[in-house]
Amino acid sequence: MFVTVTLTLNGCSDSSARRTQLKTDASSTPSRMQDASRVDADDYIHLSEQEWRTRLSPEQYRILREKGTERAFSGAYWNHKGQGVYRCAACRLVLFNSETKFKSGTGWPSFWKPAKDDSVQTKSDLSLGMRRTEALCHRCKSHLGHVFDDGPAPTGLRYCINSASLIFEDRE
Ligand SMILES: [Zn+2]
Numbered sequence: 001m002f003v004t005v006t007l008t009l010n011g012c013s014d015s016s017a018r019r020t021q022l023k024t025d026a027s028s029t030p031s032r033m034q035d036a037s038r039v040d041a042d043d044y045i046h047l048s049e050q051e052w053r054t055r056l057s058p059e060q061y062r063i064l065r066e067k068g069t070e071r072a073f074s075g076a077y078w079n080h081k082g083q084g085v086y087r088c089a090a091c092r093l094v095l096f097n098s099e100t101k102f103k104s105g106t107g108w109p110s111f112w113k114p115a116k117d118d119s120v121q122t123k124s125d126l127s128l129g130m131r132r133t134e135a136l137c138h139r140c141k142s143h144l145g146h147v148f149d150d151g152p153a154p155t156g157l158r159y160c161i162n163s164a165s166l167i168f169e170d171r172e
Contacts, residue, residue, distance in 0.1 A: 044091045044140035056090065063164045064090050064142035067127075067134070072107025075163025084171040085115065089164060091140035095119050096159070096166075102152055109166065111159040112151045120159065122147055135159055 047055075052065050062068040072078075077086070086096040086109070096111045096119075104110035114120040118138050125134040125146065135144040144165045151158030 047140075052090070057164075060089055060164050063162045064144075067143040068162075069145075070108075070162045070164050075108065077109040077163040077166055077168060078107050080109065080163075080168060082168060082170055084169050086111075086161075086166040086168055088137040088140060088142060088144070089167045090142040091137060092167070093119065093137055093139040095137065095144065096161070098171075104151075104158060104160070106160060108145065108160050109163055110151070111161065112155050112157055114159065120144065120147075135161065137165075 053061055083098050085094045087094050094115045097115050100111045100113045102110055102112060121136045121138045123134045125132045133147040135147050145161040148158045149156055
C-alpha cells in the first residue's frame with residue numbers, strides 16, 4: 001500500500017522552493033524525512049528528465065542532472081559548520097555526516113568519507129580533458145561532485161561536493 005508524502009525542497013534557500021511528491025510505504029514511521037529515505041530506488045531511477053526538472057530548482061537541475069559545477073565559494077555549505085547530516089538534494093538519501101566535513105580551502109563542501117560505504121557511487125570521468133572520479137548519489141544517480149586522493153587521514157580522500165547537490169539537516 002502506498003501513500004503520497006509531500007516534501008518541500010528548500011536546498012537553495014531562496015523563493016524557488018518547490019514541492020515534490022514521493023511514493024512511500026504507509027507502514028513506515030511518521031517522520032517525513034525517514035519516509036523519503038525509504039522510497040524505492042526505482043522511483044528515482046525511472047524519473048524522466050522532465051520530471052526531475054519540475055522537482056528541482058534550475059540550479060539544482062543543472063548540477064545534479066546535467067553534471068554542472070557551482071562557482072567556488074558561491075554555495076550554501078562550503079563554510080557551513082552545523083552538526084547534522086547532508087542529504088541528496090534530489091532524493092534525500094543521507095550522503096555525508098558533518099563529522100567528516102573538513103576545511104579544504106577549495107570553496108566547495110569537502111568530506112573525507114561518505115555516511116556509509118555505499119552512500120556515494122564513484123565513476124571514472126574523462127570529460128574536459130581531465131581524468132577524474134565522479135561522485136554520484138547511490139540511490140538516484142544524481143551528480144554530486146568529484147573525489148580526489150588529496151584528502152586528510154584516515155582515508156586520504158576528498159569528496160568535493162556541490163552545495164546545490166546537498167540539503168543539510170540539523171541533528172536535534
Ligand atoms: Zn539521490
